Amino acid sequence: MLIFFLACLFALAGYWLGKSSTIHPSPPTAAALNKNYFIGLNYLLNDQPDKALQLLIQSLSVDSDTIETHLALGSLFRKRGELSRAIRIHQNLIARPNLTVIEKNQAMLALAYDYLAAGVLDRAEQSFWIVTEDPTYRTEAYVKLIDIYQQERRWLQAIEVALRLKKHADPQISNALAHFHCERASVLLKEKKFSEALVELTNAKKHQRRLSRVYLLMGDSYLQQQEVKQALNAYQQVQEIDPDYLSEAIPKIVHCYQQLNSPDAFGHYLEHTYQQWPRATVSQALFDYYRQHHSMAKATAFLTTELARQPAPSLKSLLQWIAAEQQQEALIGDHQQQLTVLNAIAVKLLQHKPVYRCSHCGFAGRILFWLCPGCKHWGSIKPIHGVEGDG
Ligand SMILES: [Zn+2]
Numbered sequence: 001m002l003i004f005f006l007a008c009l010f011a012l013a014g015y016w017l018g019k020s021s022t023i024h025p026s027p028p029t030a031a032a033l034n035k036n037y038f039i040g041l042n043y044l045l046n047d048q049p050d051k052a053l054q055l056l057i058q059s060l061s062v063d064s065d066t067i068e069t070h071l072a073l074g075s076l077f078r079k080r081g082e083l084s085r086a087i088r089i090h091q092n093l094i095a096r097p098n099l100t101v102i103e104k105n106q107a108m109l110a111l112a113y114d115y116l117a118a119g120v121l122d123r124a125e126q127s128f129w130i131v132t133e134d135p136t137y138r139t140e141a142y143v144k145l146i147d148i149y150q151q152e153r154r155w156l157q158a159i160e161v162a163l164r165l166k167k168h169a170d171p172q173i174s175n176a177l178a179h180f181h182c183e184r185a186s187v188l189l190k191e192k193k194f195s196e197a198l199v200e201l202t203n204a205k206k207h208q209r210r211l212s213r214v215y216l217l218m219g220d221s222y223l224q225q226q227e228v229k230q231a232l233n234a235y236q237q238v239q240e241i242d243p244d245y246l247s248e249a250i251p252k253i254v255h256c257y258q259q260l261n262s263p264d265a266f267g268h269y270l271e272h273t274y275q276q277w278p279r280a281t282v283s284q285a286l287f288d289y290y291r292q293h294h295s296m297a298k299a300t301a302f303l304t305t306e307l308a309r310q311p312a313p314s315l316k317s318l319l320q321w322i323a324a325e326q327q328q329e330a331l332i333g334d335h336q337q338q339l340t341v342l343n344a345i346a347v348k349l350l351q352h353k354p355v356y357r358c359s360h361c362g363f364a365g366r367i368l369f370w371l372c373p374g375c376k377h378w379g380s381i382k383p384i385h386g387v388e389g390d391g
Pocket residue numbers: 358359360361362363372373374375376377380
């Protein structure tokens with residue numbers, strides 16, 4: 001394929017040679033090209049495509065008529081994974097003095113993609129930055145720079161470029177910007193830099209007013225500083241903003257109420273929340289609350305009623321109900337055995353099932369990624385609801 005393609009290009013070079021000789025006679029150049037043309041063909045016939053390519057690059061003039069051919073050849077090599085060849089072609093184009101600025105930027109953009117494909121991210125970054133000077137390719141280069149900074153988790157740089165992109169063209173970048181600030185806040189929280197993290201979260205809110213992740217992180221920050229009431233307040237905002245993430249907030253809310261040692265308020269909150277969002281995570285918390293603060297009988301009665309009442313009860317609630325039933329002392333042997341079988345079936349059905357799914361591309365997994373590994377959208381992965389999920 002490569003040899004065939006180069007042979008075609010050599011034939012094309014021969015055509016250009018003839019054309020340029022006719023219009024602008026220049027005997028020495030024409031003779032040199034003629035010689036290179038036949039040497040090149042000789043390399044191809046002897047199965048030495050790299051030498052033939054080098055000769056072709058040297059022989060084929062680079063001007064506005066031929067640049068598209070060079071770029072097409074470079075792009076073809078990149079698509080075939082032959083990156084060093086693509087890089088050589090594009091570097092050769094950039095080094096030519098007779099190209100216009102636009103043509104050089106076109107070649108620089110192609111070179112940046114070569115480096116990106118080769119995983120040489122520092123050079124790709126450098127090349128994309130050069131291209132941002134050109135309004136024609138600026139937006140494309142900014143988008144690619146953000147991709148690089150996301151890969152390298154360089155959030156400050158990602159924020160800087162995203163702000164430029166927002167200013168120039170893309171109002172949709174706000175969601176990504178808010179998540180970049182959240183990523184930065186997560187790093188700062190690990191370093192226990194609470195006030196700096198709060199600044200990042202405040203900035204995140206400026207770009208995306210209603211983002212559950214901001215309040216989850218805010219709660220974490222307050223909790224780390226032993227400010228439990230403020231943490232609880234932040235976590236409770238999640239259900240108002242996006243109840244899909246309630247399952248992420250509930251375990252943290254339970255922890256806060258336990259720290260505050262206010263069981264009545266805790267029970268009232270859980271009952272009220274369950275009325276609004278009858279999810280498995282909430283019913284599990286409510287079951288535990290009844291068991292600890294009332295009685296096992298009340299907890300089991302609650303779960304039994306809810307399993308019967310829900311049109312599509314979750315397997316998680318069923319497992320909890322089985323565990324509660326199995327703890328009853330008066331259980332007769334047959335019933336115990338039936339529950340064991342039921343438990344094994346429910347466990348099997350839940351095994352290896354994803355917990356989260358991307359609403360954009362369908363990527364599913366058991367870890368909550370804020371940046372979808374499948375489609376690279378921010379905040380599109382959410383907890384799964386229904387029988388196999390959170391109810
Ligand atoms: Zn996705």
